[in-house]
Amino acid sequence: MSFPLVGNKRIKDSLLALISQNRLPHAIIIEGDLGTGKRTLARYIAKASVCDEEVRPCGLCRNCHLADIGSHPDIETLAPEEKKVSISKDQIDFLRTIAYHSAHTAKRRVFIIEQANTLNPVLQNKLLKVLEEPPSDVVFIFITPSAEALLETVVSRCLVLSLFTPTPEEATDYLVKAKGIEPSEAKALLAEEKNNIGKALQRLESKKESIGRAVAHDFLDAVERGSALDAMLSSVPLEGNRSETLKFAEELAEILMGKIKKSQNLPETAREYIRMYDALSELTPTLTTNINLSLFFTALSAKLSAVKNR
Numbered sequence: 522m523s524f525p526l527v528g529n530k531r532i533k534d535s536l537l538a539l540i541s542q543n544r545l546p547h548a549i550i551i552e553g554d555l556g557t558g559k560r561t562l563a564r565y566i567a568k569a570s571v572c573d574e575e576v577r578p579c580g581l582c583r584n585c586h587l588a589d590i591g592s593h594p595d596i597e598t599l600a601p602e603e604k605k606v607s608i609s610k611d612q613i614d615f616l617r618t619i620a621y622h623s624a625h626t627a628k629r630r631v632f633i634i635e636q637a638n639t640l641n642p643v644l645q646n647k648l649l650k651v652l653e654e655p656p657s658d659v660v661f662i663f664i665t666p667s668a669e670a671l672l673e674t675v676v677s678r679c680l681v682l683s684l685f686t687p688t689p690e691e692a693t694d695y696l697v698k699a700k701g702i703e704p705s706e707a708k709a710l711l712a713e714e715k716n717n718i719g720k721a722l723q724r725l726e727s728k729k730e731s732i733g734r735a736v737a738h739d740f741l742d743a744v745e746r747g748s749a750l751d752a753m754l755s756s757v758p759l760e761g762n763r764s765e766t767l768k769f770a771e772e773l774a775e776i777l778m779g780k781i782k783k784s785q786n787l788p789e790t791a792r793e794y795i796r797m798y799d800a801l802s803e804l805t806p807t808l809t810t811n812i813n814l815s816l817f818f819t820a821l822s823a824k825l826s827a828v829k830n831r
C-alpha cells in the first residue's frame with residue numbers, strides 16, 4: 522500500500538520505520554496547514570494500527586477494508602458536532618471511558634481527534650490524564666494546524682509530525698503520476714486551488730463527472746479535424762440541458778485559453794485559437810437568454826470551423 526503523503530519525505534521514512542518496527546507511540550500530533558494531508562495521514566496511521574499483516578497497512582485485509590470505508594469499530598474519530606465550534610465535554614468523557622475498553626477486532630484502538638486546536642484547556646487536561654497513563658493498546662492522533670494550540674503538557678507526551686505543503690513541482694508530479702493527466706493540466710488545477718492537492722483532486726473528479734465538460738473536448742477535436750458536422754453531433758448528449766451546456770462553454774473557454782498560452786511561440790496558431798475564443802465569448806452570453814440550444818451549437822460549430830478553415 523503506497524504512502525499517501527506528497528513530499529514530506531523525512532516524515533514518510535521515519536513513520537514507515539516506526540510502523541514496521543512496531544514502535545508507533547501512543548500519542549501523535551499531526552500539524553500542518555490546510556491541504557497538507559493531515560487527515561489523510563491520520564487515516565493511514567489508523568489503518569496501519571489496526572492491520573494485522575506483516576507489512577502494514579496491507580490495504581487488502583478486512584481491518585484495512587473497514588478502515589477504508591470509515592467503519593472500523595476500533596477507529597473512533599472525534600470532531601466538533603454539527604454547528605459546534607469545538608469538541609464537547611461529553612465527547613471527551615466518552616473517549617476517556619471507551620479508551621479503557623479492549624479493542625473489538627484489531628489489536629489496537631485508535632482515536633483520531635480532529636480540530637484538536639479547538640479543545641479548551643479544561644478538556645485538554647481531562648485528556649492529559651489518559652495520555653499520562655495510556656491504555657497499552659491505544660493510539661491517539663491529534664490533528665491541528667499547529668501544535669502550539671495545545672498545552673505544553675499534552676505536546677510533551679506526543680510525537681509531533683509537522684507536515685509541509687509540497688512544492689508545486691512535487692504536487693504536479695504527484696497528480697501526473699497518480700491521475701495520468703498532462704503536466705499542464707496538473708499545473709492549472711493546482712494554480713486554481715492554491716497548490717492544495719486534495720482540492721485539486723476534487724476539482725479533477727467533478728470535471729470528469731460533467732458531461733458538458735467531456736463534450737467540450739470532443740467538440741474541439743472535431744473542429745480541429747475540420748468537421749463542423751462531427752462537432753454538431755458531439756453536442757447531441759447536451760440536448761435540452763442548459764446547465765451542462767454552460768459547463769461545456771466554460772470548459773471550452775478553458776481549453777482554448779490553455780492552447781493560446783501553449784502556442785505563444787507560434788503566432789499563427791495562437792491567433793487562430795484567439796479567434797475561436799472570441800467567437801465563443803460572443804456566443805456564450807446567449808445561453809443565459811432563452812436561445813434554443815441547437816441554434817447555439819450550430820452557430821458555434823460554424824464559427825469555429827470557419828476560423829479553422831480560413
Ligand SMILES: [Zn+2]
Pocket residue numbers: 572573574578579580581582583584585
Ligand atoms: Zn491490512
